[in-house]
Amino acid sequence: MSSALSAPLPASLPVAGSDDRFFVRRVYCVGRNYADHAREMGNDPDREPPFFFAKPADAVFAVHEGVPARQVAPNEVPYPPETENLHFEMELVVAIGEGGSSIEPADALAHVWGYGAGIDLTRRDLQNSAKSLRRPWDLAKGFDFSGPCTPLVPASVIGHPVSARIWLSVDGQPKQVGDLVDQIWPVPDIVAALSRSVTLLPGDVIFTGTPAGVGAIVTGNVVAGGIDGIGELSFRVV
Structure with a gap:
């Protein structure tokens, strides 16, 4: 069987301290997972179970590498079309290495x-x-370049951070300044909840929600952010 088109390169993120790549299969995101952010968006954090939305796999990329095939230079993120109010939301990213469905929270990590x-x-x-x-x-x-990210760090190196x-x-x-311990739904609960709706497989990535302080950025701004013990990133909006 032949292909009508050349196969696209799979989306991937670098692995910190290695030449290895983590190939990205699907990208899920958790909404309103910090109580202070839920309140600033006009919602009640005490009454809502976790909910999810998705981004395309190739929306996620390591900003220090750029995307040569799409003419994005290292440490630059293009301001997207069709908006006059582009917001940032800093988040912990979870990379799935072992698949499963209906995972129990106690087994999720x-x-x-x-x-x-x-x-x-x-x-x-x-x-x-x-x-x-x-x-x-x-x-x-789910638009182009909507998921700038650091290199991924294996849990075998840093464990499973609860507070950072x-x-x-x-x-x-x-x-934005917060702590992972303030998540309404911590990582084991997020993985378990998502796995009840879809079968998770190696390469799936989960953005786990943002603390309060989200706001707009414009062309020329320099955005920097990170999570202590995991990684930092910085880019200019162009």
Whole structure:
């Protein structure tokens, strides 16, 4: 059997301290997983179970590498079209190494290969419009270059962090500062909940929600962020 087109290169992230790559299969994101962020978005964090949305696999990339095939230089992220209100959301990223479905929370960490620090970029005006019209908001979250990320760190190296500072600044001004321990649904619960809806497989990646302080960025801003003990990233919006 022949292919009508050349096979695209699979999306991947570098592994910290190695020449290895982690090939990305699917990307899921958790909404409203920090109580302070849920409140700033006008929601009640005490009454909502975790919910998920998705990004395309190739939306996730390591900013220090750039994307030569799509003319994105290292440490640059293009401002996307169709928005005048691009928001940052700093997040812990979970990389799945062992698949499964209906995973119990007590067993979930055995399925986690490693961790990274990523930013869920959001076209907030598109999202708000879609919400008001009761339409899907896929394109508010799932656009090109919407998931800049650090290299991934294996859990075999750093373990499974429960408490760590998560932060983001714009042009050197602090915008988000929180701690992973403040997650409403910690990583084992997130993995378990998602695995009840889909079968997780190696290469799946989960963005686990953001603390309060989200806000807009514009062309020329320098965005920096990270999670202590996991990684840091920095890029200019172009």
